[in-house]
Amino acid sequence: MASKLWEKSVQVNHDVETYTVGRDREMDLYLAKYDVLGSLAHIKMLESIGLLTADELSALTAELRKIHSEIEAGKFVIEEGIEDVHSQVELMLTRRLGDIGKKIHSGRSRNDQVLVDLRLFIRSEIEDIVHHITLLFKTLNEQSMRYRNVLMPGYTHLQVAMPSSFGLWFGAYAEALVDDLTVLKAAYEVTDRNPLGSAAGYGSSFPLNRTMTTRLLGFHSLDYNVVYAQMGRGKTERIVANAIANVAATISKLAFDACMFNSQNFGFIKLADEFTTGSSIMPHKKNPDVFELTRAKCNKLQALPFEISLITGNLPSGYFRDLQLVKESFLPAFDELKHIIDMVNAMMAQVKVNEHILDDSRYDLMFSVEEVNRLTREGMPFRDAYKKVGLDIEAGKFSPVKAVDHTHEGSIGNPCNEEIARLYRSVLESFDFETYHKAFSSLLNE
Numbered sequence: 450m451a452s453k454l455w456e457k458s459v460q461v462n463h464d465v466e467t468y469t470v471g472r473d474r475e476m477d478l479y480l481a482k483y484d485v486l487g488s489l490a491h492i493k494m495l496e497s498i499g500l501l502t503a504d505e506l507s508a509l510t511a512e513l514r515k516i517h518s519e520i521e522a523g524k525f526v527i528e529e530g531i532e533d534v535h536s537q538v539e540l541m542l543t544r545r546l547g548d549i550g551k552k553i554h555s556g557r558s559r560n561d562q563v564l565v566d567l568r569l570f571i572r573s574e575i576e577d578i579v580h581h582i583t584l585l586f587k588t589l590n591e592q593s594m595r596y597r598n599v600l601m602p603g604y605t606h607l608q609v610a611m612p613s614s615f616g617l618w619f620g621a622y623a624e625a626l627v628d629d630l631t632v633l634k635a636a637y638e639v640t641d642r643n644p645l646g647s648a649a650g651y652g653s654s655f656p657l658n659r660t661m662t663t664r665l666l667g668f669h670s671l672d673y674n675v676v677y678a679q680m681g682r683g684k685t686e687r688i689v690a691n692a693i694a695n696v697a698a699t700i701s702k703l704a705f706d707a708c709m710f711n712s713q714n715f716g717f718i719k720l721a722d723e724f725t726t727g728s729s730i731m732p733h734k735k736n737p738d739v740f741e742l743t744r745a746k747c748n749k750l751q752a753l754p755f756e757i758s759l760i761t762g763n764l765p766s767g768y769f770r771d772l773q774l775v776k777e778s779f780l781p782a783f784d785e786l787k788h789i790i791d792m793v794n795a796m797m798a799q800v801k802v803n804e805h806i807l808d809d810s811r812y813d814l815m816f817s818v819e820e821v822n823r824l825t826r827e828g829m830p831f832r833d834a835y836k837k838v839g840l841d842i843e844a845g846k847f848s849p850v851k852a853v854d855h856t857h858e859g860s861i862g863n864p865c866n867e868e869i870a871r872l873y874r875s876v877l878e879s880f881d882f883e884t885y886h887k888a889f890s891s892l893l894n895e
C-alpha cells in the first residue's frame with residue numbers, strides 16, 4: 450500500500466524519502482493538535498457548502514476530537530513511513546471511517562494546512578510567552594521598589610560615572626519588557642490572520658467560505674489574497690522570531706550585568722549558593738553558570754531571525770520545500786525562551802544586593818557631578834563649577850557628600866515604577882486571547 454498521500458503507481462526512492470521527510474515526523478508533533486483544530490473548522494465549512502453530508506460531518510468531527518484527546522494524552526505518533534502530521538491524521542481517519550476519511554482534503558492542500566497549523570501554534574505559544582514575561586516583569590518591578598534607595602555606581606565606558614541605584618537597575622529591565630511586549634503584540638496581530646483556503650497557494654474552484662473558517666478558528670481576520678497567504682510562510686515566523694529576539698536581547702544584557710556585578714571585583718550582587726555551580730579543581734568557586742548559559746542561549750535565539758531570513762530570503766512567491774526547514778529551529782524556540790525566562794525569574798527574585806557598595810572610596814568620584822550641580826544651584830555658572838570641581842579632584846581636595854537628590858521622572862529619586870507597571874498593563878490588556886479560546890472550545894465541544 451502506498452504510504453504517501455500523493456503516491457500513485459511509482460514508489461519513491463527510499464533515500465529520497467528519508468532526505469525529504471527529514472525531521473518532519475518529529476517537528477510536526479508540535480503542530481499536531483492545531484492540525485486537528487484546522488481540520489475541524491475545514492470540515493464544518495465543507496458541510497456548509499455541500500461537500501460533506503451532516504452525517505459525514507458528525508462522524509469526522511467525533512473522530513477528530515478523539516484524535517485531539519489522543520494528542521493531548523501524549524498518545525499520538527507519526528508512524529514509520531508516514532510523511533508528516535497531515536498524512537497521519539488523514540490516514541487515521543481513513544482507517545477508522547473508510548471513504549469518509551478520504552473526503553476531508555477537498556479544497557485544501559498541505560501548503561495551507563501547515564500555514565494554518567503554524568498560525569494556531571504561534572498564537573498559543575505567544576500567549577504562553579506573554580504569561581512568562583509577565584511573571585518576570587513583576588519580579589523586576591518589585592525588586593526595583595524594594596531596593597529603590599540602595600545606591601550603586603553607574604558606568605559609562607565601564608568607567609565609574611554617576612550615581613545610580615538598584616531601583617533603576619531592576620526597573621530598567623522591567624521597562625525593557627514593556628517595549629518587548631509591544632513588539633510581541635505586533636507579531637501576534639500579524640499571526641492572527643487565517644491563511645486556510647489558500648490551498649496550494651492559488652485558492653480553489655470549490656466555493657470555500659473562508660470567512661466561516663476564520664470565525665471558527667477565532668482569527669481576527671484573514672490573509673485575503675491567496676498568493677499572499679502562501680507568502681506568509683516564513684515571513685510570519687521571521688516576524689515572530691524578531692519579537693522573540695528582542696526579549697532574548699533584553700535578558701542577555703541582564704545576564705551579562707548579573708555575571709559582572711556578581712564578580713568579586715564588583716561585589717554588587719550575590720547569587721544564592723544553590724543558584725551557583727562549583728569547580729572541579731578550585732574549592733572556593735561559586736560560578737554564575739546559569740547566567741552564562743542564559744547569555745549564550747539568548748544569543749542563539751537572536752540568530753533565529755537571521756537563520757529564517759537566509760533560508761527564505763532568495764525564494765520567489767509560491768510554495769517551496771525549503772520552507773519546511775524553518776520549523777526545525779523555529780518550533781523549539783518557544784520552549785527554550787520560556788525555560789530561560791523561568792530561570793532568570795527565579796534568579797532575580799532571590800538575588801541579594803550589596804547595600805554598602807559606596808563605603809569603598811574608589812567610587813567617590815561618581816559624586817563629582819552632584820557637587821557641580823550643588824555649586825550651580827548656589828549661583829555659580831555651570832562651566833565654572835565644573836572647572837572648580839575638576840581642579841579640586843586633581844589637587845586631591847574633593848570629598849563627596851554621598852547623598853543624591855534626583856527628582857525628575859525616571860531618576861533615582863523618582864523611578865516611576867507605578868507608571869511603568871501601568872504601561873505594561875495597557876500593552877498586556879491589548880492582547881485578545883479570549884476569542885480563540887472560545888473558538889477552540891466550540892470546535893472541540895459543541
Ligand code: ARG
Binds near residue numbers: 533769770
Ligand atoms: N512538510 C511540508 C512543509 O512543512 C508540508 C507541506 C508539503 N507540501 C508540499 N507541497 N510538498 O512544508
